[in-house]
Amino acid sequence: MALGVRLLPLLLQTILPITLATTPSFTVDYRQNCFLKDGEPFRYISGSIHYSRIPRVYWKDRLLKMYMAGLNAIQTYVPWNFHEPVPGQYDFSGDRDLEHFLQLCQDIGLLVIMRPGPYICAEWDMGGLPAWLLKKKDIVLRSSDPDYIAAVDKWMGKLLPIINRYLYQNGGPIITVQVENEYGSYFACDYNYMRNLSKLFRSHLGEEVVLFTTDGAGVGYLKCGSLQGIYATVDFGPGSNVTAAFEAQRHAEPHGPLVNSEFYTGWLDHWGQRHSVVPTAAVIKTLNEILEMGANVNLYLFIGGTNFGYWNGANSPFAPQPTSYDYDAPLTEAGDLTDKYFAIRDVIKMYKNIPEGLVPPSTPKFAYGPVQMKKIQTVLESLDILSSSGPVKTVYPLTFTEMNQAFGFMLYQTVLPVDCLKPTPLSSPLNGVHDRAYISIDGIAAGILERNKVLTINVTGKAGSRVDILVENMGRINYGREINDFKGLVYNLTLGADVLGNWTVFALSIDEAVSQGLLTAYSRSVSTSSFTTSLPPALSPPTFYSGSFNIPDGIPDLPQDTYIQFSNWRKGQVWINGFNLGRYWPSRGPQVTLFVPAYLLSTSVQNNITVLELESAPCSPGPCTVEFTDTPIINATVRSTSQYIRRLFNKQDLL
Numbered sequence: 001m002a003l004g005v006r007l008l009p010l011l012l013q014t015i016l017p018i019t020l021a022t023t024p025s026f027t028v029d030y031r032q033n034c035f036l037k038d039g040e041p042f043r044y045i046s047g048s049i050h051y052s053r054i055p056r057v058y059w060k061d062r063l064l065k066m067y068m069a070g071l072n073a074i075q076t077y078v079p080w081n082f083h084e085p086v087p088g089q090y091d092f093s094g095d096r097d098l099e100h101f102l103q104l105c106q107d108i109g110l111l112v113i114m115r116p117g118p119y120i121c122a123e124w125d126m127g128g129l130p131a132w133l134l135k136k137k138d139i140v141l142r143s144s145d146p147d148y149i150a151a152v153d154k155w156m157g158k159l160l161p162i163i164n165r166y167l168y169q170n171g172g173p174i175i176t177v178q179v180e181n182e183y184g185s186y187f188a189c190d191y192n193y194m195r196n197l198s199k200l201f202r203s204h205l206g207e208e209v210v211l212f213t214t215d216g217a218g219v220g221y222l223k224c225g226s227l228q229g230i231y232a233t234v235d236f237g238p239g240s241n242v243t244a245a246f247e248a249q250r251h252a253e254p255h256g257p258l259v260n261s262e263f264y265t266g267w268l269d270h271w272g273q274r275h276s277v278v279p280t281a282a283v284i285k286t287l288n289e290i291l292e293m294g295a296n297v298n299l300y301l302f303i304g305g306t307n308f309g310y311w312n313g314a315n316s317p318f319a320p321q322p323t324s325y326d327y328d329a330p331l332t333e334a335g336d337l338t339d340k341y342f343a344i345r346d347v348i349k350m351y352k353n354i355p356e357g358l359v360p361p362s363t364p365k366f367a368y369g370p371v372q373m374k375k376i377q378t379v380l381e382s383l384d385i386l387s388s389s390g391p392v393k394t395v396y397p398l399t400f401t402e403m404n405q406a407f408g409f410m411l412y413q414t415v416l417p418v419d420c421l422k423p424t425p426l427s428s429p430l431n432g433v434h435d436r437a438y439i440s441i442d443g444i445a446a447g448i449l450e451r452n453k454v455l456t457i458n459v460t461g462k463a464g465s466r467v468d469i470l471v472e473n474m475g476r477i478n479y480g481r482e483i484n485d486f487k488g489l490v491y492n493l494t495l496g497a498d499v500l501g502n503w504t505v506f507a508l509s510i511d512e513a514v515s516q517g518l519l520t521a522y523s524r525s526v527s528t529s530s531f532t533t534s535l536p537p538a539l540s541p542p543t544f545y546s547g548s549f550n551i552p553d554g555i556p557d558l559p560q561d562t563y564i565q566f567s568n569w570r571k572g573q574v575w576i577n578g579f580n581l582g583r584y585w586p587s588r589g590p591q592v593t594l595f596v597p598a599y600l601l602s603t604s605v606q607n608n609i610t611v612l613e614l615e616s617a618p619c620s621p622g623p624c625t626v627e628f629t630d631t632p633i634i635n636a637t638v639r640s641t642s643q644y645i646r647r648l649f650n651k652q653d654l655l
Helices: 002-021 056-068 098-108 131-135 146-165 191-205 219-225 242-252 280-292 339-349 380-386 510-515 518-523
Strands: 026-029 034-037 040-042 045-048 073-077 111-115 174-178 210-216 231-235 259-264 296-300 369-372 374-378 392-394 409-415 420-427 436-441 444-450 456-461 466-472 503-507 543-549 562-565 572-576 579-584 593-596 607-613 625-629
Touching: 026 210, 056 098, 073 296, 098 111, 098 146, 131 146, 146 191, 191 210, 210 219, 210 259, 219 231, 219 242, 231 242, 242 259, 242 280, 259 280, 280 296, 280 339, 369 543, 374 380, 374 518, 380 510, 380 518, 420 444, 436 456, 444 456, 510 518, 510 572, 510 579, 518 543, 518 607, 543 625, 579 593
Parallel strands: 045 073, 045 296, 073 111, 111 174, 174 210, 210 231, 231 259, 259 296
Antiparallel strands: 026 034, 034 040, 369 625, 374 543, 392 503, 409 466, 409 503, 420 456, 436 444, 436 466, 543 607, 562 593, 562 625, 572 579, 572 607
């Protein structure tokens, strides 16, 4: 026993240094102005990838390409509304499997910079905040509002324990975690809110994790965006004065590593504006300056991906983003290699060793050709299967939130209270159509009201004529003071001088009806005699169309990725085998084709296409087809529909 007691200190001296040496650590070194990884100076060269915009089957391919470019880390957002669609119901399965994504990063050898929000911006619907928060109409988002804080606390109580398991000090890949996002650009400037988040994150993640904030590279942004105890970083794009940008960071952090958390490789798009293109030469010039200074950098974005379904956001004044989130990034929307990719790789080579071996190639694309489409029925003819919850009677119109609907479309019905034998203005005097309303009188298309753009149309009809208004949610504002973005008819409409009332409102579950095949099943019993006209109308009631095609199973390597385009179609939504691919709007552009990942397609059964054309299809007379092509078109020349054009890398100071 005595010998054992004497040997114990000796054993501890032998074991303890080994234990300490093998405990992973990631810290800020304020003396050497750098990060320390396992006690050694470390600089990350990272790239942004959003798992929510890329199908799970492609995560590994995209991450490998990032790794082979020489990146040693990736940065990703966690969209709250992607994982908690209704309060208390969480989804981390399939394409939402965050833990699988993090494990892939670690297996490949990539560290992770995590940005869990609760607000993320990201050109994502409502900046990642769930629409159900708007149930409290006067809620002040991103503030100390008790209802908002309660919801955040509950969500983070679910998310942060997951993140904790993957922290670097716990054996995972996550080296830093962002608190909020660009809060210095938000009007609230609520320090108590930021302090509350800091305490919340620390309570779940511990004191060792490096927490950080990101703001524009200006002292004004950092004033409200930074907080003591959370490391302040900045963001700026190509062509910026790098020295001046980092001097702004030094106002908040006199010592520590220099960090550009969002170095823009491209920029975002809006419907009706030109596709943003950032020259490769500008990107690599500024990237080289950043790396030459020894700074840490995250390339936003390294791959953009796709706003499938209804996930795109919008900016203010209201300008929604398209389905493609290509961003002119080094990897395209479909994960293809670009000249920008290899140019960035060459710059990184100058500062660190990059992995040996071949870069995974771009995925092959296949042009499956045209597919004949046939008319099924209008939205009005489909109401019994689209609105399982049935109609709601109300004196004044209800919003999407009041009808417990987050996305898509709602139908409002009323009648003309008086004869309108001459054209009479139907108006949204308070700009209350959020965001686009397709109006029919007794089943005949009468016009379109559009937020900020078209507030009045003229209608005719007799007293008692039915007025149908299909309202489309085009994506909630994701940045600035107007993120409390209610959808539907948010204010009254007027007919002449009279306020329209006595509405019947239908919440429409179109995605469910399409995925369950209810529309095509119903169409068999609907007469097609009323579907033929001699000339295509300038405007038609919103109508469903369907088509199918087979992929031969005898051809090797099929199915492959493809793109779908809508020649002479106007605007609508498209589903492939029940999956909501997104919006098409070739009449406005710049996006013309939509990316169709190969995993959605089958060689063993026919592939079904469902289209909801909102304005007018080229189906009578003439060919009624959509076409699958192997070449994307996301940069068609368009005339701007807005006088307000955003400059590249310009994020308004909303203080």
